[in-house]
Amino acid sequence: MLPELRFQTPKSNRRPYGSHRFDVWSPKIGRRLTLFGQRSLRAWVAIEADPTIVEFCERPLAIESQKPSRVIDFWVRRATLAELWLLLRAPEAGGKDEAVSPAFREWSRKHGLSLCLLPLEEPALSDAQFRNWGTVLRYLAANRRLLQEDLVAGVRVACRDAVALGTLEQRFQHHDPILVRTALFRLVHQGVVHAPEFAHASLDPLMRFKAA
Numbered sequence: 161m162l163p164e165l166r167f168q169t170p171k172s173n174r175r176p177y178g179s180h181r182f183d184v185w186s187p188k189i190g191r192r193l194t195l196f197g198q199r200s201l202r203a204w205v206a207i208e209a210d211p212t213i214v215e216f217c218e219r220p221l222a223i224e225s226q227k228p229s230r231v232i233d234f235w236v237r238r239a240t241l242a243e244l245w246l247l248l249r250a251p252e253a254g255g256k257d258e259a260v261s262p263a264f265r266e267w268s269r270k271h272g273l274s275l276c277l278l279p280l281e282e283p284a285l286s287d288a289q290f291r292n293w294g295t296v297l298r299y300l301a302a303n304r305r306l307l308q309e310d311l312v313a314g315v316r317v318a319c320r321d322a323v324a325l326g327t328l329e330q331r332f333q334h335h336d337p338i339l340v341r342t343a344l345f346r347l348v349h350q351g352v353v354h355a356p357e358f359a360h361a362s363l364d365p366l367m368r369f370k371a372a
Contacts, residue, residue: 211351
């Protein structure tokens with residue numbers, strides 16, 4: 161059964177000392193968000209890349225039972241499961257059991273929220289995936305209002321057999337190639353089109369895409 165708790169806005173927008181700020185737009189939830197630090201950015205890209213995650217919120221709540229209080233990095237919701245993601249910091253990495261107080265563990269359990277403590281040394285995505293998904297998300301953010309549904313449908317049909325990005329652009333040469341790519345990337349984001357090379361090769365005109 162899906163937990164009733166749902167988070168839509170961040171609990172805190174306080175910038176941790178020394179961290180970089182990233183302002184991004186999320187196609188998954190249709191709004192802008194601010195992220196602090198490279199690990200938070202990479203975790204967000206991993207969330208966008210996972211089609212089983214249907215909704216999320218950055219910094220949804222703070223663990224008030226800890227002193228000083230600790231902000232949860234992400235709440236993510238799948239079809240029948242909700243999770244709280246905590247990106248462990250260097251002082252916490254040696255003892256996962258100490259990163260979250262027993263009181264908060266019990267509160268999470270009672271509310272049906274699974275705690276995911278993500279260690280420093282565990283990258284959410286490979287470097288190639290991170291770069292490729294960065295390209296996908298920039299296209300979706302910049303061109304979302306210009307995309308026509310008939311183009312998206314046509315690109316999906318064209319991907320029934322594996323097709324290279326450059327070939328796809330040639331087939332739809334009467335359309336702006338930027339919008340052809342955006343249509344393809346929306347389908348990739350939705351998980352209905354895949355590229356086997358996405359995890360280890362750079363995105364280029366030779367990369368092949370196929371409908372699931």
